[in-house]
Amino acid sequence: MKFFIKLISFFLILFCSLNLQAVDFDAAKKNLEKKDYVAAYDNFNKCTANCLKTGNCSNEHFMCMLEIGRMLEQGLAEKDLTNEQRLNKAKFWYKYCADKGSEICKQKSSTLEIENLLIVKSVQEKLFDLGYPIKRDDIPGIETFAAIKEFQKKEDLSIKKPNNFEEWLELNDLLANAIANKNSDKNIEIGKSSKYGTGIWVGKKEKLYVLTAAHFANNCKKIRSNKYKDNLSLRIYEIDEKDDLALLESDEVTDNKFRPAILTSKIIEDEKIYIFGYPRQTILNKHERNEGVIKSLKSRKNDRRKIIIQPINELYPGSSGSPVINEYGLIVGTVYGKDSLKKRILDLLRYSASSKGLYLATSIHTIKSFLDEHNIDYLSSENIKKIDSEQILIDASKYTIPLKCD
Numbered sequence: 001m002k003f004f005i006k007l008i009s010f011f012l013i014l015f016c017s018l019n020l021q022a023v024d025f026d027a028a029k030k031n032l033e034k035k036d037y038v039a040a041y042d043n044f045n046k047c048t049a050n051c052l053k054t055g056n057c058s059n060e061h062f063m064c065m066l067e068i069g070r071m072l073e074q075g076l077a078e079k080d081l082t083n084e085q086r087l088n089k090a091k092f093w094y095k096y097c098a099d100k101g102s103e104i105c106k107q108k109s110s111t112l113e114i115e116n117l118l119i120v121k122s123v124q125e126k127l128f129d130l131g132y133p134i135k136r137d138d139i140p141g142i143e144t145f146a147a148i149k150e151f152q153k154k155e156d157l158s159i160k161k162p163n164n165f166e167e168w169l170e171l172n173d174l175l176a177n178a179i180a181n182k183n184s185d186k187n188i189e190i191g192k193s194s195k196y197g198t199g200i201w202v203g204k205k206e207k208l209y210v211l212t213a214a215h216f217a218n219n220c221k222k223i224r225s226n227k228y229k230d231n232l233s234l235r236i237y238e239i240d241e242k243d244d245l246a247l248l249e250s251d252e253v254t255d256n257k258f259r260p261a262i263l264t265s266k267i268i269e270d271e272k273i274y275i276f277g278y279p280r281q282t283i284l285n286k287h288e289r290n291e292g293v294i295k296s297l298k299s300r301k302n303d304r305r306k307i308i309i310q311p312i313n314e315l316y317p318g319s320s321g322s323p324v325i326n327e328y329g330l331i332v333g334t335v336y337g338k339d340s341l342k343k344r345i346l347d348l349l350r351y352s353a354s355s356k357g358l359y360l361a362t363s364i365h366t367i368k369s370f371l372d373e374h375n376i377d378y379l380s381s382e383n384i385k386k387i388d389s390e391q392i393l394i395d396a397s398k399y400t401i402p403l404k405c406d
Contacts, residue, residue: 274325
């Protein structure tokens with residue numbers, strides 16, 4: 001609170017004491033390029049004076065505010081403050097100009113949201129890799145937003161500024177497809193974002209299938225995986241939208257590199273679990289590990305088709321279909337997704353757990369019923385001997401598969 005009182009005082013002093021002689025953005029930017037950080041910061045502040053005093057703000061004022069914020073983020077100004085104080089002050093500038101109607105400030109604010117940090121970093125790297133004039137590891141600013149607009153123009157896409165998680169995610173996918181075009185000259189549809197999920201090999205050696213989430217597989221024109229040397233093409237064999245399960249098959253399953261998972265015979269509440277999957281492959285480009293506990297053997301309204309799990313870390317989009325594994329290395333369910341906000345609040349009251357940390361998983365009993373219904377043979381076992389966590393995850397890497405829906 002004291003910090004924000006000081007911040008408000010800073011603005012009051014600025015109104016009264018700044019030399020109101022116009023200092024434009026370009027002049028301040030030249031100071032920054034010459035690494036005269038004291039003059040640059042001073043001039044960017046002077047550039048905003050008329051906006052702060054009268055409330056009549058132009059695009060040039062907004063650009064100056066963005067640069068003030070970025071200098072604070074980079075630690076190039078007000079070095080007597082802590083990193084956290086500088087970041088808070090930068091956020092204050094971004095919010096101020098966003099509230100004044102600046103779309104670019106609103107976009108900048110979204111880059112600092114926790115759920116967007118990884119995606120924004122990936123977007124920045126991909127823009128650099130595509131040859132746009134930005135620094136690969138720079139803090140996103142005016143140059144990044146200009147590069148995004150230029151990319152959208154070049155690819156004949158609608159010009160829109162990403163401001164939330166889903167919009168940044170879509171932009172990342174479009175950039176990933178553009179890089180694929182550049183590297184392989186394949187005719188990938190740039191204007192269509194792709195979807196990602198995780199699958200599990202089930203069955204027996206004579207006949208193997210990939211089990212995944214129906215909401216991932218539904219409406220896919222094509223499903224493929226790049227885990228193996230040659231891309232594996234798959235198609236839907238059976239799908240159950242109500243229980244959110246899908247079975248995929250492929251004509252290319254011909255050798256011993258495909259290993260089926262083993263399903264458990266029972267689930268235990270408060271049992272420790274592991275989750276292994278390939279969320280958002282264009283960002284991480286590798287698997288993700290997680291662990292947690294089974295919070296309940298049924299979801300709300302006594303629905304036993306889904307169980308409630310509480311992983312330690314948030315699950316990224318693309319985790320759908322990932323195996324939920326017990327300490328015996330056996331499958332107890334598959335990741336479904338996060339519940340609605342209303343349901344999560346009710347679950348919080350019921351389970352005394354963080355609403356943000358609760359996810360739904362399809363129960364192994366539902367999975368077995370689905371496989372039995374379609375006459376699929378599968379491996380199953382009792383909980384006999386606990387396995388080392390590293391071995392559990394090594395085994396999981398052999399029976400899981402990253403999936404892409406086009």
